[in-house]
Amino acid sequence: MLKRFFLASLMVLSVAPAAWAQGQWPDKPVKFILSQPAGSGPDNVARLLGERLGKPWGQSVVIENKPGGQNTIGAQAAAKAPADGHSFYFATTAALVTNSYLFKQLPYDPQKDFVPVTFIARSPFGILVRADSPVRSVEDLIARSREMGGQFTLGNEGARTFGGMIARLFNARAKASANLIAYASNGASVQDLLGGHVQAIVADVASTAALVKQGRLRLLAVTAARPVPGFETVPRLADLLPGLDLVGWFALVAPTGTPQAVIDRVSQDVSMALSDPEIVQRMATLGPIAEPGWKPEQLGTFLREEHARWGSLAKEIGVLPE
CATH class of the missing domain: 3.40.190.10 (Periplasmic binding protein-like II)
Structure with missing residues (x-):
């Protein structure tokens, strides 16, 4: 009896990724958490994407604004969100990188609490x-x-x-x-x-x-x-001023522990949406420059490089974390 139980458990675990990949996700609304208020640049882009993604997903994309604390309130909420594939953090440069060099203590860990999904746009x-x-x-x-x-x-x-x-x-x-x-x-x-x-x-x-x-x-x-x-x-x-290339960006990350199959699906679907000429045109009117095609591992490399770059820039201007 016990042997059959373990065999059944193994079968469930082996089937789970395939089930995610076969479109049984999402089975409830998907949430994009933001650290900015409604009407802000990131919010406008997130709503534009959410509107487009809700159709292929068959579920609404809910934009949850949690501004304040210089991105820390929204980032903390996203870090603590369930890693069930239905919560994502629509993050900015500050939340994932520069805050690390501005604050001695953060209520979240930018590098440990999130896993990369895809790049969205440069701002x-x-x-x-x-x-x-x-x-x-x-x-x-x-x-x-x-x-x-x-x-x-x-x-x-x-x-x-x-x-x-x-x-x-x-x-x-x-x-x-x-x-x-x-x-x-x-x-x-x-x-x-x-x-x-x-x-x-x-x-x-x-x-x-x-x-x-x-x-x-x-x-x-x-x-x-x-x-x-x-x-x-x-x-x-x-x-x-040669070498001065300071561009903000938006990226989608997920709470650590989110199923990889969901991350891959969302990364692919977001890239497809960002490649749509209509979305590109509408985003251009908002200001950010869409960059489709980023895979999770590419975003991971980019984030590591950004941490190294901003660590150096912080030293250059004498910024000390408080």
Whole structure:
């Protein structure tokens, strides 16, 4: 009797991966957990993908926003989510990489609590001023910051955020003297720029593209080394400051222990969605640049390389974890 029980157990274990692969997943709504609020750049992209993926999966994709704590609230929630193949973390650079160099203690482990699924998109940042600003170029901004010292203000989403790190690196490498003003969010910095309370900001292109196209903000430069679709004529910081390629990104990861067959299926389906011309076009209007075709192991290698790169950059500007 006992022997038959063990044989039956082994059969169930051997059949389980095949069952996942044969489409018995998902059997309930799939959850994408985000560390950003509704209406943010990552949220817009996640909802666009969720809308497309819900059709082949036969289940709705629920977007669960858990903003706050500089990504730690959402990341912790995702790390503790059931590893049953129905919960994923729609993560950003800050959550998976740069937070490791900004905080002495995190309520989650970026490298141990998650397994890679697939890359989603790159999200370039930019340096922006009001459309009526006398600052017409990055060179002009650098010169004015030196002349004015602490009187020239450069806003960002927070000292210990990806945007804040970009602002510090820009100041250091350009030998600028901008007074870095930290905000609680990109949205708050944008509103203060529009209101004339700061003279320039560092913000992601996705959240500011509409205001640039409306003629309310001027994009002086992008932080990507490659041209940004829709803003091909905008100067790149890398042309002025060689090697400065600071691009945010979105990636999908899952709680450690999630079945590999599900991870492979989701990775494949997301890549197919990102290859759809309609999705590419719609995403381009939001700002991020889709990058389909990433396998889980490729994302794993990329994350390790990003940790090494940002560890070096953190030392360069003297960032100490707090």
